[in-house]
Structure formats: structure tokens, C-alpha cells
Amino acid sequence: MEHIVSARGLVKQFGAYRAVDAVDFDIPRGSCFGFLGPNGAGKTTTLKMMLGLSPQMSGSLEVYGLQVSEQARQIRARTGVVPQADNLDPDFTVIENLKTYASYFGLKPAVVGDRLEALLDFAALQGRRDSKIHTLSGGMKRRLVIARALINQPEMVVLDEPTTGLDPQARHVIWSRLNDLKEQGTTLVLTTHYMEEAERLCDELVIMDQGRILAQGQPAALISCHVEPEVIELRGERSRPLGDVALRHGCRVERLGSSLYCYTDDSAPFVSELKQAEGLTFMHRPAGLEDVFLKLTGRELRD
């Protein structure tokens, strides 16, 4: 498969701290590729390096077959960027933001005329075309930033936490838009803290922590490779003595405060014992990406 991005031994250091620590990855063209990781993992730094906006210290990084250190301008001309925090131009209206952004790519108004209308439709902002930016809701701003990233008809769109801070409706709208893009063949590269988002959108992902890649693969493969298929969660004081019971049934047990997470290949015996305990509530669910994530990155707070 053709790779649109290839990184080998990529390093970024801030003072003595290695924010990106000898990372290797390949992003297949046309796929949706995710970077998952806790706060400070180095996701944003990695994306910025791909755009030539954060000089790399060592290693090699190619995008579209071009060296980022040599040809960042050419790379950015073919890429769409959705930054972690919105940076729309507050001096302009919605439509002016799109027009002005087009001008930074050297695109003439005559060329982008139709594109602007299509992008307003895409962002569902036709009714707000002449609104000032500060009057938009968070979801509208995010949609506009995504639309803005498409003004140059990019081959690849890089999205840094596209749906953080949005309500469920807004997130679903953005997910469906991103799916549309993927179907048109655009490569998507995104970072996220939301496992649901990663599972829905990503064909392939890496889990990063403290600048290193801990695991890499398709979501389903990661789950089956790193955790047992079923989880039983128990909460509250009454769960305390049940840890030993879980262990006896061959579960792998993780504790966080008074909660127990019991991972197992065969839940039936443990579940039937739990059902006999009166008034005990527990949750029995299939393991997901979040379990992989927590297993690999630990449960402590990051910063």
C-alpha cells in the first residue's frame, strides 16, 4: 500500500524533555489514521512536525514523498489543517474567513467561488455566512475550521482533536462529515482522546504516551491483541472483597479507588456468582479501545 506519510526515528526535544521520542509510523493513503494518547503524549507536536511547523531534531519524515525539512511549503499547499484550538480570524465574517484563507493559498476568487458555497453547505453555515466569528457556537466554529481546511482541496486533512468540547449532536455531525471526506478518498489524520471517535473513524491508529508509540494497528486488532474480550466493572464498597473472587475465576483485576475492573476470556462463572450476591450492581460489557488505552497508558492523571 502507498504511504502518504512515513516517519522513521522522529525526535523532538524541548530542553531536556523528549516530547517525541524516536517514533516510527506509516500512514496509508486514503485511510483514516489516528493518534491516541493522554495529555502531553506528543500528538500535537507530531502533527506540527508533519507540517514543517515544528523543526524536527533527528529522524526522517516524508509527506507525499517529500522531505518535510526541505519542502514544507509544497506539503502545506496540498494539506488541510484543523488546529487543536480554533484560530478563525475574528476580524472577518464566516464567508470572509473562507475567502481570506483561500487567498493564502494563492487561489483566485474566480476559482474558489463555487467551492465557497459548497463549503458553506458542508459546514451547514449557509444561514450564518455574514455572521461575525464571536457570535458562532463552539460547534459552528469547529465546522467552519474544518470547512476552511478544505479550501485548497487537500489530499490529506490533519485534525487535532476535531471534536473536543463539543456536544453529542455536534460531534455526530462532524463524524459524518469526516466520513464523507474519507469516502471521497481524502486521507484523514486525527488525534483524539475519545475512544468512541477513534473506533468509529480510524482504520488504523497508534497509541502514544510520553513521546513513544506503545501500540499500533487496527482498532479491533488492538483490542483482541492487548486485552481480554470481556470486562466486568464493579463499584462501591461492596466490590472490595470481590477482587479475590475475580482472581479465583482467572480474571485480570485492576483497581481504581473503590472500583474494580475484571478482564476475562470467559466471564460466565464469575458473572453467575455475582448474580447471586443480592443488591450488587455491576456492569458486564465487551472490552473496547478504552481498556487497551488504559492498560497501556495507566490510570493515573497526566498533568
Add this chain to the structure above:
Amino acid sequence: MNYWQPPRIRIDAIAVWKRNIQVWRKLIGPAVLMNFGEPTLYLLGLGFGLGHFVGEMSGMPYLAFLASGIIASSAMTTATFEGMYSVYTRMDPQRTYEAIMATPLEVDDILAGEMLWCGTKSLFSGIAILLVASMLGVVSGWQALWVLPVVFLIGLCFAGMAMVMSAFATNYDFFNYYFVLAITPMFILCGVFYPIDSLPELAQAAVQLLPLTHAVALTRPLVAGGELTMPLLHIGVLGLYGFVGFYISVALVRKRLLV
């Protein structure tokens, strides 16, 4: 990455200039009012008020002397304000540069565009002053139009230095130092209000190092009439200050934003 690699000047910078002129057009009313209001106030207030007592200065009516100096100092303050407050706002709190840098444009293009825009704003202020001065009858003739490219160059010169300040700044208060230590002394000492040969000798030599002195040396004869002495030297000094300022600011902003 080598932050001190010489800046590249490309046509792309025009996109940034256009962005700014589009924002300016939205507030054209107050902007034009400022362009005319302030110099008119200076010329009428000081020119007539003070001029009444002073009479002539350097062989010309005080109003003519003042108008031909104010056109230079206004270009200086206009470009300085834009190159500090506006550039800093777009670079830091507003994060406009971050957005622009995700496109093919680089720091070099952004600051070149900003500098052109500062020059353009100085030009607007110069046009306004020239109009007011000619209505007051103190412009010596059509050759005064040559002051307009000069005013643009003065804008570039001070924009370069102001952008260096922006690159260092961590908040707006920082700019007070530059005003108190650089802009205000130049405003007072560089021949806008009185000829520099009335300064003590040592001071006369010192002000020769300051760009506003050279700016006034060009604008005064062009606007009020009189012999233009050593124009290439003055143009060279302004150009040099502007270029060095641009170079340093590009390097510092690269260092600041490309981390």
C-alpha cells in the same frame, strides 16, 4: 533549523497585505478621521498657536516647518503602532499567524506583508497631512508629491523596528519601554519641532544616528521647499534600519513560532 537564514521575499506576502487592507476598509470611517484629525489638530494648534510667537524658523513660516516635520513623525508613529500593537495582537492573542502558517505562507511572507501594510498606513497618513498642509497654504509646489514614496519608506523603516519589539513582547506593557526610550525621544529631538542645529553639538552628532532625523531631512525640503541635501544618504539610512529590523524580526518570530 537555522532561524537566522536570510528572509525570502515573495509575492505571496501580498495576501497578508490584502487581509489587512480588507479589515481596514471595514473601519474606514474612524480610520480616515484619525488620519486627518490628529495632524490637523497639531498643525492648527501648534502651528498657529506657537507659530504666532515663533514667526519664522529656518527661513520658513513655522506652520510650514512644522507640517514638513509632522509628516515624517506621523509616518513613524503610524507604522510603529501598527507594527507593535496590531502585529503582536495577530501573532499572539488572536493567533492569526498560526492560522496563516498552516498554509504555504511562511514567517518571511507574513512579516513582509505586515511591513508593506505598515508602509501603506504611513502613506495614508502622509496623504492626509499633505492635503491639510496644502489647504493651509504651506506646501511649496507639486514636487511635494515626492514626499509620498518617502513617507512609505519611513513607514517600512519604523515597521521593521516595531516588529522586532513585537517579537520580543510577552504583553502590551512591554511596548511602553520602546515608546519612552525610542519613539518619544526621536519625536522631540530629531528636528520635527525645531532645527537640530539648535541642539548641543554632542547631541547633534548623536541624533544623526536616529532614523527620524534622516526622515525629516527628506520630508522638510520636499514639502516646504528648499534644497534636498544628500538624499541618498538619508534614503540609505532609512532603508538600512528597515531591512535590519525586518531581518531580525523574521528570525525572532521564526524562533518564537516554529518551536
